Amino acid sequence: MTQSKTPLSERIRVASQPAWDGMQEHPFVTAIEADRLSDAEFRAYLIYECDFVETAMLIFGHMLVKAPGLEERRWLAGVLQALAVEQIGYFETTFAKLGITTEVRAKAMPPSVLAFRDGMLKIAAEGNYLDGVAIMLAAEWMYATWCSRAAKCTISNPVLKRWVDLHAEPEFLAQADWLRRQIDSATPALEPQLAASFRHALELEIDFHTAPLERTA
Ligand SMILES: Cc1ncc(C[n+]2csc(CCO)c2C)c(N)n1
Structure with missing residues (x-):
């Protein structure tokens, strides 16, 4: 396939291949696939x-306000x-169900979780509509990919199983597809900027998913 025939979404994903692979092979993901994420790690993650x-x-x-038109706003x-x-x-x-109280939830978030929240929000607030699309495409496409794989594995914890299945269902996959189509119809001139936003989101995701393995609730 020539460069120009490869959809823009796929080109920005390939440009972020190390971060993409880093997330697909993340210890958090491989622990779920091997059915050995501990209850404490899962609680912290939740x-x-x-x-x-x-x-x-x-x-x-932010994306709804910046969207080009009504069609996009209705979807959002x-x-x-x-x-x-x-x-x-x-x-x-x-x-x-798990007895996770408001007090437990009010405990301070680890730095990488705060960095993820602040970094993603900053791109959505300061970037244009398609930057918002690019970071959410990174987040959703990445989940759709590993959860579709993990959904075929044995997962003993039914609450975790439900969470993984939720991200392998047609409704969620359709949502990631919609974001992909938004990127694919963008002007190629935006490619470097959208690739940078996409990669930034994946890098923030990697550190976010390390946090529950290091600190348990
Ligand atoms: C840390 C983290 N990153 C990505 C997802 C995937 N995901 C599932 S729903 C949703 C929002 C839009 O529906 C997104 C991005 C997640 N759940 N948690």
């Missing part, structure tokens, strides 16, 4: 992750609805 769902709403909010409103209802709902149910 607390950091719930904080990110709210950040994701703010990122998509659906994304926000899914985050506010399904994702937050998953955490409310899960925290109740």
Whole structure:
């Protein structure tokens, strides 16, 4: 395939190959695939992750304001609805089930979790609409890929199994596809900038996913 026939989304992914592979082979991911993520590690992850769902709403909010038109805004409103209802709902149910209290959740977040939140928000706030798309494409495509793989593995913890399955379902994959199409229809002149945003997001993701392995709730 010649350069110009390769979709822009694939070109920016390939330009970030070391960070992409770093996330696909991350010890957090390989532990889940080998069914050996500990309950304490999973609990710590869930607390950091719930904080990110709210950040994701703010990122998509920036994108909604900067979007080129109504068609994109309507799609983004659906994304926000899914985050506010399904994702937050998953955490409310899960925290109740696992006895994770408000006090436990109020504990300070590790530096790499804060760096992820602040770094992603900064790109969404200061960049243009497509920078927001690029960072969320990195986050969702990366999850869609490893969770589709992990969904075929044995995962003994049913709450973790549900979380992995959620990111391997057609609805989530369709969301990543939509972001991919937004990037693919961008002007090639934006390629270096979008590649940089995409890579930055993956690098922040790597450190975010190391945190639960180092500090348990
Ligand atoms: C740290 C972290 N990075 C990426 C995802 C994947 N993901 C799942 S839902 C969502 C927001 C938009 O629906 C994103 C980005 C995650 N869950 N947590």
